[in-house]
Amino acid sequence: MAKVLVTGGAGYIGSHTVKALGRAGHEVAVLDDLSEGHRAAIRSVPIHEGNVGDRAFVDAVLAAERPDAVVHFAAHCYVGESVTAPGKYWRNNAVATLSLLEALIGANAPVFLFSSTCAVYGEPKRGLLREDLPRLPVNPYGRTKAAVEWMLEDFHRAHGLRYASLRYFNAAGADPEGDLGEDHDPETHLVPLVIREALRGEGSLRVFGTDYPTPDGTCVRDYVHVTDLADAHVRAVGRLLSGGEPVRVNLGTGRGHSVLEVIRAVSERAGRPVPYAVVERRPGDPARLVARPGRARTALGWRPRHSGLPELVDTAWRWHEAHPEGYGE
Numbered sequence: 001m002a003k004v005l006v007t008g009g010a011g012y013i014g015s016h017t018v019k020a021l022g023r024a025g026h027e028v029a030v031l032d033d034l035s036e037g038h039r040a041a042i043r044s045v046p047i048h049e050g051n052v053g054d055r056a057f058v059d060a061v062l063a064a065e066r067p068d069a070v071v072h073f074a075a076h077c078y079v080g081e082s083v084t085a086p087g088k089y090w091r092n093n094a095v096a097t098l099s100l101l102e103a104l105i106g107a108n109a110p111v112f113l114f115s116s117t118c119a120v121y122g123e124p125k126r127g128l129l130r131e132d133l134p135r136l137p138v139n140p141y142g143r144t145k146a147a148v149e150w151m152l153e154d155f156h157r158a159h160g161l162r163y164a165s166l167r168y169f170n171a172a173g174a175d176p177e178g179d180l181g182e183d184h185d186p187e188t189h190l191v192p193l194v195i196r197e198a199l200r201g202e203g204s205l206r207v208f209g210t211d212y213p214t215p216d217g218t219c220v221r222d223y224v225h226v227t228d229l230a231d232a233h234v235r236a237v238g239r240l241l242s243g244g245e246p247v248r249v250n251l252g253t254g255r256g257h258s259v260l261e262v263i264r265a266v267s268e269r270a271g272r273p274v275p276y277a278v279v280e281r282r283p284g285d286p287a288r289l290v291a292r293p294g295r296a297r298t299a300l301g302w303r304p305r306h307s308g309l310p311e312l313v314d315t316a317w318r319w320h321e322a323h324p325e326g327y328g329e
């Protein structure tokens with residue numbers, strides 16, 4: 001059992017990971033400024049409310065908690081917004097993380113898990129994405145995440161920082177027990193938007209482009225269940241605490257689904273077709289992002305168990321049906 005501090009633990013992937021770490025027997029505390037997270041999502045887990053870029057605050061939290069591991073989710077995550085407001089992303093995602101890392105080096109160097117992304121790969125031409133491909137991000141969001149990956153390599157070399165960089169593909173789904181789910185404001189992600197359309201019938205679902213070089217012309221993504229992502233974090237904490245080397249892994253399934261396939265899966269769950277309008281491409285969307293998943297299995301013993309599209313859609317559906325206003329905060 002370890003003491004684990006989770007930044008951004010009140011967010012979507014963070015809250016599912018907090019639950020999984022607790023289940024695995026770890027003692028968990030959250031550091032979150034609740035700018036995008038939800039207090040209800042962490043239930044009774046202790047929270048230090050403040051910003052990860054506030055060095056004095058972070059120093060005080062580290063002194064109080066003395067964590068063995070820090071899992072760092074706190075970040076902004078909208079690709080589109082990062083293009084129009086890059087400063088916000090560089091400050092929060094990169095500069096604040098630098099401040100956190102410097103604080104950790106001074107505080108008995110707990111092990112460090114970083115929330116990275118398949119956006120570090122940019123716009124790959126073909127095939128499954130392997131971890132050793134060059135990082136060629138095409139938007140500020142991806143660049144801030146790639147910058148932190150380089151930071152981690154330098155801190156490892158200079159200070160012996162032990163870290164794992166977990167590159168998420170498309171997180172979706174909700175806690176199978178129904179406690180936790182996805183509640184972003186604004187919501188921009190495909191799965192919750194298709195479900196919202198099915199449940200509310202507002203006629204607002206749009207498909208961004210049907211002229212991509214993919215089998216049905218819509219973009220292909222590797223959707224991975226948030227519970228599977230949470231499990232990977234528990235495994236990565238275990239690896240690092242037992243002395244494992246730093247690692248950079250894809251968290252994806254190796255199987256891609258198009259936008260129309262997702263709409264079809266939700267239509268099946270709904271028992272009726274979900275209507276949509278085809279509109280222009282969304283700027284910055286690569287045609288296809290699918291992980292080569294092998295390294296996570298070798299390094300973490302991880303494989304996705306809940307990421308089949310019907311199960312993923314069903315858990316998300318149940319959350320949205322039971323929580324029409326999300327956490328209602």
Ligand code: UDP
Binds near residue numbers: 079189207219259282
């Ligand atoms: N998408 C869409 N309509 C929407 C939201 C998303 O057609 O209202 C498409 C988007 O262009 C992308 C895929 O669905 O090809 C997944 O988008 P999402 O924003 O969920 O995740 P991303 O891959 O951008 O991280």
